[in-house]
Amino acid sequence: MSQTLDCDVVIVGAGISGALLAWKLGSAGVKVIVLESGPGPLALANRQSYVNNFKVTGAPYPINPQAPKEEDFFTNTSNYYVEAPTTRPEQGPVSTNPNDRFGQYNIINGQVGSGDWFQSNYERQSGGSTWHWLGTSLRLLPNDFQLQTMYNPVYGTLHAYDWPITYNNLESWYGLAEQTIGVSGPDTGESYLGITRSSNYPMPGIPQSYLDQQFTAALQGQQFNDLWVNKNFPMLVSPTPQARNSAPGYGGRPQCQGSTSCIPICPVQAKYDATQHIAMASQMSNVQFLTQSVACQVLVDTTNPALPITGIQYKTWDGASHTVTGKIYILAAHAVENAKLLLLSPCGTITVANQSDQVGRNLADHPVSLVYAQTDNPLYGYRGPLSTSGVESLRDGSFRTYRGAFRMEIGNDGWSWPTNDPYTTPQTLMTNEGLYGQALANAVAYNLVRQTRIGCLAEQLPNPDFRVTISSQVDGLGIPRPMLSYGIDPYGQYSLSAAVAASIQIFKRMIAKPVIQYNYTCWSTGDLVIDQTRSDPGSEQNANIFVREGWAGAGHLMGTHRMGSDPGTSVVDGTQKAHGHPNLYLVGSGNWPSYATGNPTLTITALALWAADTIQKQLTSM
């Protein structure tokens, strides 16, 4: 049976942005209704069942046909994204076989291969993707907000796009964000590359791992020579600020127990996730969470020249349609779902908030190069939080005129990301070397304590052809699924290429006789030659440094409704209000007009808190 509900503010999505907005606005007495597509509320019992799922198959979270999602971890596969046939003329022929995943997808320079598709997913349940984020809480750099002005990168028709706000505008909100989600930060703070701070971290830093200490020693005095500008840049290992507890009790959470499973699930909730603020907001009588409620259309009054939003139509899992109305509407469903919902919502001859035709465009990620090695000395991975340090000193520099920057994440998780170890090595040693018995045990033990990886997050330029559109295929409730086009532009490819070179340089400091195995078949577009000339391509046998083919997704979905001061080229303004509608806000990393290299969640948090403040002021003036 359908019904209509009314409140002050309607929020679509109970992920980190939606949870924080509900909590902040609810605390101010605002009447809030949150629509969440997935199940909830989710309590301790759910967490334990998810942890058990992880132990059994590696995949904690169930798949729901009414709120489907893209591929889950390991065995829980689900193809939710429809992959767009390529439309760009410079790309090669497109397979007409509907079952050919790679052939149908975006193809770069005519080459088809693994990795040429959008590899990041998101969770559709209360708490959203914070269930399986790493907890890395970096600020963006001042220059990240002004990439176009500072460096003017140009590749064909592609160029950067400045944010309408600056680091200084956001600085106090960053401080509040660190307090709100509970970030443990290094005692020295972050002081590299122009970052300034007006507040301290609420908790002391998480200790760097033994492995990090060996990286720090190996990188003593090391410089990375960038070939684009022929200039040296320091390679410095920095402790990573993380939203996990170094002190017991902050945010009601326990100390980190080093379970080494931050992704896909922290078993003790020492790491922040949005269920924390959902629980607090749920205590308020003026805040209501409607779960299993899938938004399917934003309603607009086109008879009013101001084009106010008048409601959100949604379907419950039983298939019934309902409407919720309010004074202000906030879409907080993440980059893909926000874009999908807007594109499903007619507004005269166009769709809601789309006078710029930018809704869904400029889809981006931080494509990750994975370089992994077996070092001479044991580093004892598979212990501690998945990452406790990174190399942040290469996130900015004059090279950004020519290639994207990158940040290097040092993994404490052995080869679990690139090869699904420690489960793979025993099989490999039996198959390739015929080992068994004590010889096998010795070899497994020797290898596992030396397995280490670096993941580099690369910077892309906004590309209007990488985009979310609407498919004719539908989900379990009959709602159209998103169709995605994606790839890596040259700016991003050159970033990945430099990142591979820098990673190899580091591992060469830890291996006396390095032998490198490359797997570049899917994107051998010429640029990599630059870096191969200073490496030592080796054979597969006896290799001890491995470059994984293609790239991995970082889970950082960005850019489908970018912010800007020009309504002709952007979707929201600097306050995150949609151009062309008086009462519609979009939040999350879909607002990012450029992507930099910092993991997005802290910036998403800061922007959500800022939006809550703005919306509260607007409400009092209505």
Add this chain to the structure above:
Amino acid sequence: MISIADFISFSNFVLGIPLPQVSELDPNLAQVYLTNLGQGGVDLTNLLATWHGIAQQPPAQWPALFDSQIKGNPTLWGVAQQVVLAWYTGVCGNTPREAAYYEQTLVWVLAQAHPMGVPLGFGYWQYPPPGANQ
């Protein structure tokens, strides 16, 4: 005829028990893996029958007999690897590992680590594992 005694005897040999890290196998866990391997589509009949014959010979001859009769037979060597993987990873053929026995899989012991997803305590990761021996 599959017997738990043959399965434990074979497991001890193919895993190299006693290892410095593992002095003996848990017989209850052996029963779990034996059952799960069967359910996971791994037929142990021929492997354990062959092993039963080898085990009648003096232990000094076991490596050579294993190499010729089991490793030399691609089918039996494949099944033998499934037995090793059960103990190392908990995965038994097509049967996923059981949460209750997850912590006892050998890879974590050999890595001088702890099973992912199992809380251990704050800050231990700053130091090498206790008694690190590699």
